Amino acid sequence: MWSIVIPVKRPEFAKTRLTDAVGELRPYVARAFATDTVAAALICRSVAEVVVVTDDDEIRAEVELLGADVVTDAPGSGLNPALRHGAETVRARRPRAAVASLSADLPALRPGELERVLTEAAKHRSSFLADAGGIGTTLYACAGDVPFEPRFGGRSRAAHRASGAVELDVGDVPSVRRDIDTAVDLCDAMRIGLGPRTESVILQLDSVI
Ligand SMILES: Nc1nc2c(ncn2[C@@H]2O[C@H](COP(=O)(O)OP(=O)(O)OP(=O)(O)O)[C@@H](O)[C@H]2O)c(=O)[nH]1
Numbered sequence: 001m002w003s004i005v006i007p008v009k010r011p012e013f014a015k016t017r018l019t020d021a022v023g024e025l026r027p028y029v030a031r032a033f034a035t036d037t038v039a040a041a042l043i044c045r046s047v048a049e050v051v052v053v054t055d056d057d058e059i060r061a062e063v064e065l066l067g068a069d070v071v072t073d074a075p076g077s078g079l080n081p082a083l084r085h086g087a088e089t090v091r092a093r094r095p096r097a098a099v100a101s102l103s104a105d106l107p108a109l110r111p112g113e114l115e116r117v118l119t120e121a122a123k124h125r126s127s128f129l130a131d132a133g134g135i136g137t138t139l140y141a142c143a144g145d146v147p148f149e150p151r152f153g154g155r156s157r158a159a160h161r162a163s164g165a166v167e168l169d170v171g172d173v174p175s176v177r178r179d180i181d182t183a184v185d186l187c188d189a190m191r192i193g194l195g196p197r198t199e200s201v202i203l204q205l206d207s208v209i
């Protein structure tokens, strides 16, 4: 079973590359992405717990209701330190927990696809899943006795590979790979099938592109 750490940046500063597509709805879109991601992770059969790293009070309230734990966005110096803080919190309680981090911008995430990825990840000491664009990473996973050392940001697929983590070769898991940076990514996720919170925010738009 896995402990999943999901980082959520303050929505008022998040998903800036979607500004042209969603305008003033951007913080609501970012929150909906995160909440749909957390909801799908929580019902995945391989997931024991979800820890969300955020300073956003609304995200906190929503995901706690769903059953996730929340820790503050310490030390306040960006994504990888926030992820390490989440993993440290997990391992303070369960020292040999297998930990995986998942991006919070996967609003089409399907629990069964995540389960297939985590089953493959369980065969390795550390591993990662490349994003749909082939440059970044959506999931980074470590066995219980392995230091959790994420390298998200920019060309993180190459960075994770260079760190010695194994790239997971799991076919047909589009919902786990489809992170959303742009309007085109959002259209792609709509084809896969959006989670209900994102769907209802997107319905308020005249069009996405
Ligand atoms: N807790 C926390 N999460 C972060 C931080 N920076 C990024 N994230 C999360 O990391 C994941 C990937 O972030 P990006 O795709 O770069 O998201 P973004 O910065 O909102 O997007 P852009 O503004 O378009 O660059 C998302 O789940 C973000 O919420 C941070 O400083 N703290």
Ligand SMILES: C=C(OP(=O)(O)O)C(=O)O
Pocket (backbone or CB within 6 Å): 131, 135, 136, 137, 138, 151, 152, 153, 154, 155, 156, 157, 179, 181
């Ligand atoms: C942070 C990442 O996401 P993106 O660059 O797609 O925003 C990453 O893939 O490492």
